Amino acid sequence: MSNETIKIQTLNNNNRMSTQELLQLITSKLEEGYTNFDIDASGQHNIGGSSWAKDRKSELLFTLRNPGQRVGAMAMKGTKIVVEGSAPADVGWLNSGATIVVKGDCGDTAAHCAAGGKIYAAGRVGTRSGALMKHDPKFEVPEFWVLKNTGSFGFEFMGGGTAVVCGYECEDLPSVLGNRSCVGMVGGTIYVRGKIDDIAECVSINALNQEDIDFLSQGLVKFLNEIEKSNLYDKLSDWTEWKKIIPAQNQAKTRMSVKDFRKNHWVENGIFGDFIHDDFVVYPMPSTGEGRVHVPNWNGANCIDCKICLNNCPESAIETNDKQYSSNDNKCIGCGICEAVCPKKCWTIVSDRKEIS
Ligand code: SF4
Ligand code: SF4
The missing domain is CATH 2.160.20.60 (Glutamate synthase, alpha subunit, C-terminal domain)
Structure with missing residues (x-):
């Protein structure tokens, strides 16, 4: 039997030792007579379980960091x-x-x-x-x-x-x-x-x-x-x-x-009962207003005031005032047509997914 501590690193650059590889390594070292392990784990499961020393008598010590x-x-x-x-x-x-x-x-x-x-x-x-x-x-x-x-x-x-x-x-x-x-x-x-x-x-x-x-x-x-x-x-x-x-x-x-x-x-209504009331209604994804996923941003640095965007918006969501353009949140459905048709790439559709409280 050996009192020497086996040190195990489970990450080598970006390569992670699998749970199976780690447990097999531990088993092989136990068979060689080692009893002390110091392991830098990276989420491997079941470390230290069902293990015994080669002589079936010596005590085992596992010192672990970051086990699974x-x-x-x-x-x-x-x-x-x-x-x-x-x-x-x-x-x-x-x-x-x-x-x-x-x-x-x-x-x-x-x-x-x-x-x-x-x-x-x-x-x-x-x-x-x-x-x-x-x-x-x-x-x-x-x-x-x-x-x-x-x-x-x-x-x-x-x-x-x-x-x-x-x-x-x-x-x-x-x-x-x-x-x-x-x-x-x-x-x-x-x-x-x-x-x-x-x-x-x-x-x-x-x-x-x-x-x-x-x-x-x-x-x-x-x-x-x-x-x-x-x-x-x-x-x-x-x-x-x-x-x-x-x-x-x-x-x-x-x-x-x-x-x-x-x-x-x-648990009231059984273990598989709902903990919160569910009305089982599937609600559509918000398409306009607060909570819609896609929102057009306008940057008018190159705008030539051609009104192509305004005339092609399917929801008449684009408004203009003194050569400044904006989209109305309550009409816009984030379809991206303005971005597609603008000859000066003034519109950019950005993702604005957010939690609705
Ligand atoms: S994204 Fe679609 S709906 Fe919204 S402003 Fe642009 S063209 Fe109109
Ligand atoms: S299509 Fe583009 S360039 Fe033309 S008005 Fe709209 S934002 Fe300006």
């Missing part, structure tokens, strides 16, 4: 992944025992389906993070630590594991768990510091007991150490600011059909 989606997906016990910065969606998807440290924000679905190991996020995490976390009693409890807040729909159908959302720098947010969090949560524990709003009815929100405080005070030290923010311990360890979310105890009494749950409780 699913960094650490299905990563195994004995693997440590450190992302120096932020990472896109699916960080630690189905984590199977690795320690994954992201020193910035995580995209959507961080820790999705995580079943083991620890995921530490030093910033915010996106929507549906922590969804479907689970715990097989044969293995250690998966943990998911977030310094700031989560996006909406977090911890959907959580079945096990422990999540900790520290709510740091989230004082202005109405909820550190976004909207509609914890829908369908049947297991696990979420510790939250800060405001919570619009949370599913199937969970209960409780004060911490001593066991909770012991877990958090020990875990917080390790978490903050991993993300290099140990100085925040005092600020985050006022346990009166924390709450504990667990599945409600009375679920048996509120049991409902899957159809009723899907249609009326998960």
Whole structure:
């Protein structure tokens, strides 16, 4: 086995290593006995996932910059992944025992389906993070630590594991768990510091007991150490600011059909329902006025006042006054005939596509 760090650059001039090429390179180096990787990635997926040392015992370390989606997906016990910065969606998807440290924000679905190991996020995490976390009693409890807040729909159908959302720098947010969090949560524990709003009815929100405080005070030290923010311990360890979310105890009494749950409780009108009302009317492209795509500009430096443009405009949009020409925005359809017919190239059609508020 070799402790030497393999450095990998995935960009060579304008040539980018594909995900497949990078993963094959990592695999070949693992087979040669290397365990430490330092990778300047360029969006390659699945780095650090499902990897093991040649001797099946040594620990692996991946230090990454700019990884793509699913960094650490299905990563195994004995693997440590450190992302120096932020990472896109699916960080630690189905984590199977690795320690994954992201020193910035995580995209959507961080820790999705995580079943083991620890995921530490030093910033915010996106929507549906922590969804479907689970715990097989044969293995250690998966943990998911977030310094700031989560996006909406977090911890959907959580079945096990422990999540900790520290709510740091989230004082202005109405909820550190976004909207509609914890829908369908049947297991696990979420510790939250800060405001919570619009949370599913199937969970209960409780004060911490001593066991909770012991877990958090020990875990917080390790978490903050991993993300290099140990100085925040005092600020985050006022346990009166924390709450504990667990599945409600009375679920048996509120049991409902899957159809009723899907249609009326998960997302109104079902997951494929529209979040905003759509009248299904297809509106034509604006052809005149504010918002039309093509607009004629007139530059009269060479104009000979021949009026060819004025006489050929199909919308009678061209107006003239004292040898100055202009087009009326509310008549002009941007057809370009003026540009085509002008012998002195005074008209130029420009693209003026803009958002309509
Ligand atoms: S673009 Fe067409 S409609 Fe507009 S001023 Fe020129 S000729 Fe008239
Ligand atoms: S066609 Fe050209 S040169 Fe003639 S009046 Fe129009 S802008 Fe002027």
